[in-house]
Amino acid sequence: MSSFKGRYSYSVDNKGRLALPAKLRKAVSAGAEGNFVITRGFERCLYLYPHDEWARLEKYVRGLSFLDAQQRFFGRALFEWAADLQLDSQSRITIPQELLKYAAIENEVIVLGVIDRIEIWSPAVYDEYQRNQPETYETIAERVFKPQG
Amino acid sequence: MSSFKGRYSYSVDNKGRLALPAKLRKAVSAGAEGNFVITRGFERCLYLYPHDEWARLEKYVRGLSFLDAQQRFFGRALFEWAADLQLDSQSRITIPQELLKYAAIENEVIVLGVIDRIEIWSPAVYDEYQRNQPETYETIAERVFKPQG
């Protein structure tokens, strides 16, 4: 089971590539190295899941009935934005254009390790999010910045 | 076991041919490469199943109660319009005319990977489908992204 923590400022080049922080890379559980799934997250950020963590979601969705209209919509909405990613030889991921656009990411990004996932933010969006949600930020920070949790 | 994800914008040429996105092609499980079944889906889209997933579906439909009206409808819609397809040497499928007509597909299509199947939509139909949904991506994602979801 992977466990991510920390905040990092990184840049995305004009090909949409982002180097994964070394500390996060090393926190990926054995057996899922190099294989990730990226998708839309809440509050206009992106979620990056190591492959084993994503498998948990997929197993759940597979169990849904496709005779139910709402559950069909559910599966489509979830998987429409998901993409498999592998690290290249420089330990980078290439983020799909639609997702960069959704998250309003231009060049600079904030990368957060949040328990079982990695979040990728536009600095401007994250700034605004923090201003509007001070309590939530404190809660998150408490969990993330615990000494060697 | 195949696992499809992602959204792709592709074109159908005037011969009814559609190139299958490479990422979806690679997600087809070993043993079912190149063999598909296409049929009518719900909400005026088309379902494309790799051969192994179709076999699973067929087994599932066999177990359905024929006393239930919705399940009878489902079985008929699925099998009445089903057709075997093979990839040509350029990794394309040729979609039967009556299915193109059913899905109101002209030239451009949206291809969705939804777990065990591939969906093919007219962009206009998919647009309207999304607009008519009461739920948003956020409310849906809330249910699955929770730890131990």
Place this chain on the structure above:
DNA sequence: CCGAAATTCCCCACTTTTCCCCACACTTCG
């Protein structure tokens, strides 16, 4: 039963995108 028209299928060609490799500056650590 035969031949012309239409359809299907296979192959080839072009354009664009993706991916892989190399290069280099800066940081960290011994």
Place this chain on the structure above:
DNA sequence: CGAAGTGTGGGGAAAAGTGGGGAATTTCGG
């Protein structure tokens, strides 16, 4: 102070996406 590892950028080969021509097969009228 040097070496190994990290963060950033770009160029070129390979693959993916798209379109069209022509041979083989089928269809249908005569």
